[in-house]
Amino acid sequence: MSDTIDNWMVPGREQLVAACRGLPHDDHPMLEAAGELAQLHVLRERTPGFEMAKLDRRRVQLIRSIDRWMTLATPVPGGGRPNSETVGGMVDRLAQLIAQACAPLAAAPDSVFHDVWSQVVDLAERYQDLVDALQAGTREVPDGV
Numbered sequence: 001m002s003d004t005i006d007n008w009m010v011p012g013r014e015q016l017v018a019a020c021r022g023l024p025h026d027d028h029p030m031l032e033a034a035g036e037l038a039q040l041h042v043l044r045e046r047t048p049g050f051e052m053a054k055l056d057r058r059r060v061q062l063i064r065s066i067d068r069w070m071t072l073a074t075p076v077p078g079g080g081r082p083n084s085e086t087v088g089g090m091v092d093r094l095a096q097l098i099a100q101a102c103a104p105l106a107a108a109p110d111s112v113f114h115d116v117w118s119q120v121v122d123l124a125e126r127y128q129d130l131v132d133a134l135q136a137g138t139r140e141v142p143d144g145v
Contacts, residue, residue, distance in 0.1 A: 010073055010131050013124040016091065020098040029069050033062045034091050041099035063088035067141070074134040083130055086141045090130065094123050 011019070011030050019031040020038040040055050040062075047055060066088035101116040133139035 010070070010135065012131075013128040016094065016127065017098065017120065017124050020095045021102060030066055030091070033066050033088075034095055037062050037092050037095035038099045041096045045099075059092060063092050066091055070134065070141070074131075075137045078137045080133065080138040080140045083133075083139050083141050087127070087130060087134070090123070090127050094120065094127060097123060 009028075011028060011034075015025060015028075015031060016034055019025045019034045022035060022038065025031045025035070037059060040059050044052065044055055063086070067086045070087045097116060097120045101113060101120055130139060130141075134141065
């Protein structure tokens with residue numbers, strides 16, 4: 001990971017969705033983690049239950065690393081409205097939806113694919129709203145990092 005200023009900019013929703021889809025992206029800790037989260041969700045679909053714990057431990061590590069990075073990259077909260085989940089948790093849910101839409105649902109009827117992709121778009125917009133509010137200091141995320 002390089003120490004350029006770009007690594008301190010919070011990725012927008014388009015960059016995040018692209019990283020979860022496995023598309024090339026700039027070297028950025030959040031995008032790297034998001035891409036790996038999506039890969040882990042794809043693996044979960046093919047992994048026996050007794051082997052899930054290892055994948056889930058890695059997911060928790062990635063979620064926490066995103067949350068720690070966001071703590072460093074955004075202003076100290078100043079009494080903003082609390083959000084119900086952390087950015088890392090939201091990125092994990094987005095990665096799961098994208099993995100679902102791009103792998104198993106690729107051959108599904110258009111209506112099913114469209115429904116899941118609508119959820120992706122909605123969650124990506126909520127991610128962007130949360131990131132914008134965190135950067136403005138008008139929202140806070142729960143402690144849990």
